[in-house]
Amino acid sequence: MAIVEVSDLRKDYGDKRAVDDVSFDVEEGEIFGILGPNGAGKTTTVECVEGLRRPDGGSVRVAGYDPAVDRHSVTRILGAQLQESELQPKITVREALELYAACYPDPADWRALTERLELTEKLSTRFAKLSGGQKQRLSIALALVGRPRIVVLDELTTGLDPRARRDTWGLIKDVRDSGVTVLLVTHFMEEAQRLCDRIALIDKGRITALDTPSGLIGRTANGTAISFTPSAPLETQLLADLPSVASVTHQDGRIVVNGTDETVHAVLSLLAGRGINAHQLRVTEATLDDAYLNLTGPDA
Numbered sequence: 001m002a003i004v005e006v007s008d009l010r011k012d013y014g015d016k017r018a019v020d021d022v023s024f025d026v027e028e029g030e031i032f033g034i035l036g037p038n039g040a041g042k043t044t045t046v047e048c049v050e051g052l053r054r055p056d057g058g059s060v061r062v063a064g065y066d067p068a069v070d071r072h073s074v075t076r077i078l079g080a081q082l083q084e085s086e087l088q089p090k091i092t093v094r095e096a097l098e099l100y101a102a103c104y105p106d107p108a109d110w111r112a113l114t115e116r117l118e119l120t121e122k123l124s125t126r127f128a129k130l131s132g133g134q135k136q137r138l139s140i141a142l143a144l145v146g147r148p149r150i151v152v153l154d155e156l157t158t159g160l161d162p163r164a165r166r167d168t169w170g171l172i173k174d175v176r177d178s179g180v181t182v183l184l185v186t187h188f189m190e191e192a193q194r195l196c197d198r199i200a201l202i203d204k205g206r207i208t209a210l211d212t213p214s215g216l217i218g219r220t221a222n223g224t225a226i227s228f229t230p231s232a233p234l235e236t237q238l239l240a241d242l243p244s245v246a247s248v249t250h251q252d253g254r255i256v257v258n259g260t261d262e263t264v265h266a267v268l269s270l271l272a273g274r275g276i277n278a279h280q281l282r283v284t285e286a287t288l289d290d291a292y293l294n295l296t297g298p299d300a
């Protein structure tokens, strides 16, 4: 069942169309990613979902409510990550959690949340003194304190070191496993590929593709490449004629055959049938990076 329904969403800032005819549904229980280059319209889109911005066209529903009209009902269902500017630098972790918990009729036990997010030892620490990773963990705790059905996390791991980023990915998966739907804005390919059940790729205000990570990768031509140096001369046309081969190129005596998984088997059997060895054999798979570069504009 869809918990978020966005249809033909449009948002302008003066003459600038930031979001242009964007439609997608987020299913309950999934991690749904919005991925795209800087200025693509990702934040504007989720701000319309959160009720922070009023759309200029189209419609948004969160569990059936229109966030622009019934923000109060949406706030009780949807947990938004705090913006750093929203917290006073001198507020302690405990004070922030108590403050946020007081905003909800039936808040979660914030002590349990801090245990889960490994913040218990930081309860008396002022916000300004927390590390980037600790601020992000507090941000997740504050987003969860109202027992939301869905959380919106916007560029949550930006600025974190690789270890803190990976720890945060683990937390996001835990959040989903506890039954909360996650709407995740990111421009990190690896993050999107590892975490998201489905991804909407946004470029210049429009959705250019919406699929599972493997579905997006599968859309790129040349999904799998096999490259090797043949032990004896080999007619390129024989390779090009194999089923599933998209292209064959030569690079410094090496042959590169692009195609699918099937191509690898077909090439190896052809070589075996002719008694040719494949030296320095490499097989490479397309990644979400390849799909992203294929599906977004040149200035992405």
Ligand SMILES: Nc1ncnc2c1ncn2[C@@H]1O[C@H](COP(=O)(O)OP(=O)(O)OP(=O)(O)O)[C@@H](O)[C@H]1O
Residues within 6 Å of the ligand: 013, 016, 018, 036, 037, 038, 039, 040, 041, 042, 043, 044, 045, 187
């Ligand atoms: N308050 C605003 N006033 C005017 N233009 C804005 C405003 N907010 C965003 N924009 C413009 O709208 C477009 C979309 O911005 P948005 O922040 O939604 O993109 P984004 O994909 O989240 O980008 P980033 O990854 O850089 O955060 C950009 O061209 C941006 O400059």
